[in-house]
Amino acid sequence: MASPAVRYELLSVDPSGARRGRLHTPHGTVELPTFMPVGTLGTVKGVDIERLADTGAQIVLGNTYHLALRPGEEAVRSLGGLHRFSGWEGPMLTDSGGFQVFSLAHKRKVTEQGARFQSHIDGSLIDLTPERSIAIQEALGADIAMVFDEVVELPAPPEAVRSAMLRSLRWARRCVDAAKRTDDQSLFGIVQGGLDAELRAESAAGLTEIGFAGYAIGGLSVGEPPADMYRAIGFTTPHLPADRPRYLMGVGTPRDLLEGIERGVDMFDCVMPTRNGRNALAFTDTGTIRLRNACHTLDERPLDEGCPCLACRRHSRGYLRHLFRAGEMLGPMLVSVHNLTHYQRLMEAARAAIEAGHYASFKQRRLAEWGFAA
Amino acid sequence: MASPAVRYELLSVDPSGARRGRLHTPHGTVELPTFMPVGTLGTVKGVDIERLADTGAQIVLGNTYHLALRPGEEAVRSLGGLHRFSGWEGPMLTDSGGFQVFSLAHKRKVTEQGARFQSHIDGSLIDLTPERSIAIQEALGADIAMVFDEVVELPAPPEAVRSAMLRSLRWARRCVDAAKRTDDQSLFGIVQGGLDAELRAESAAGLTEIGFAGYAIGGLSVGEPPADMYRAIGFTTPHLPADRPRYLMGVGTPRDLLEGIERGVDMFDCVMPTRNGRNALAFTDTGTIRLRNACHTLDERPLDEGCPCLACRRHSRGYLRHLFRAGEMLGPMLVSVHNLTHYQRLMEAARAAIEAGHYASFKQRRLAEWGFAA
Ligand SMILES: [Zn+2]
Ligand SMILES: [Zn+2]
16 A cells, blocks of 8 residues: 555545545546446436536546446447546546445345346346456456445344344455555455444444545434434544544435534545436525425526526526426436536535535525524 | 518529528528428427527428417417427428328318318317418417418329419418418418429419518429429529528429529428438438448447537437447437538528629539539
């Protein structure tokens, strides 16, 4: 780990604990905290690569499980790796497939060796091990690869959570041993341990001992109440080294992001802005808007007065509603762009608030504007 | 018709008969010949308004029948008219709904008064007459409105073709009489008469006597062989006034456009570039490419080396194929943009060839490049 491909720079810490930092990668620098749009299959759904850059996105996530099934990592490698394949020239991160094995695969069987399951596409039998996950991620060639971990559904018996956490530690070690592409790719460990503070601390300690370029918090946002998730983040980040980036996986709502940042998280990813965008639900500065509601039929206003995105620059709520009613692709396209822009503007505002040292009041004001009780 | 809102300017005529002209409209000038992308429901499917402008499109078509059903012309009017509603600031044209009554409506019954049919959306009973079509088109507010005509399916008995042509003439007169929005909207007549030279000549004479800002050729590309269509265009345009634009409705393939231009046509519209784009079929300088074919899996080349579109600038054929295989929206989005750009580049090249006075050799060269026998 003498000179990792990906390097974290801590710029300042707000009194609240929120961190302003930078992530230096082989494909450019990311201002932290950041939100990573999800480009599951080498495309953020409904958003072309130039529109994606226009949203303010700095780093994009790809899904190892999905890309290994279609088109296959060797096809991606043959077409120049995930950057050239997708057209995204900036920093990228691939997950390990662990979460998808847990959430998507059929007839899953997990042993110490790894996971065996049926593809959700064609039912074919697939083995995914720590070594195989790393090999796929090296073929994809993102700047950041994730260790292959075992995810358990919550609530689960304490022994099951502890057992999966310990196995994930052993798998993390195997991932490090398997990694060969260290010149332009860095590996992040993933803290597990469910909602148990001691297990999370033990996981963090074990990973820190191995040593990673960054640390993720996994196994959250899997059905537990938000308050439980916030508490779990809060008792996990203190055990993570201050000189490494922290990535909260698969999270979340705009509020989740603000709560995570306050607890020292630097990176997020979630399908929510695009999935909700495809379903006519828009995030705005004053809360969410359901465009399918009839009250928007003749509404000439843009989604957000202050938003510079294509949807807000050019179109009314009435037009956007019409697009969804008529089943036009442009509806999902435009609201996905808007939601991603909303998330990036939120991150930009959060970075400015941390720099100014008043993150807590910034967060309170935003929550109030979204309609959360103080 | 002293000072029509839309005015044609003839710039030059190639030895072949191809015309280089300009169409001056309240929303800007269109260089002719031109291809109009189809924005059926206030959006060209899968293409946002700025990408659409990037393709080189100068004028966009909207469908009266579709917009009257969803969201309804009063909603469009209330949201500022079709220009502001769709976000397209340039020239627009609406068809009259006649062709959609013929091709989409259920339980159609046509009388001298007009057409009564069931909506293809919800089965509700709708009356569309010349007066009603004009009222809808005036609410939509495009620069160019079309007369409401009766379309017959080919082949049809000569008496049926003649009867529909004569009725269309009477309806054209009623459209002119009904039109009130003449300050910023002009009406085009539509020549009918099937594949019969005498009927076409009679229709053209009748319309010219009424007097329109432009003349369309309707009722073609409805199943007849291309050679028949080219012949019908050829014996129709000589009967149209040289000082008015000529619009061949619903046509067609790149070859159809070149053949039409040679016969004196100035304007075209067709769903082909976008519909084919959604189906993974790309038009290129060397012919069509079916992206679903396995041979493109590892192809690193763009669709067209010389194409400046987003798809060609950023992405390989292998990636585009992957998008279609994975069912990603971005596939239809990108190939629609490419195909529209291809059509616009073809029109641009045609305009240059007419200006240079060598349209016939230009056409022959293009047909040869696309693989047509000389
Ligand atoms: Zn916006
Ligand atoms: Zn192209």
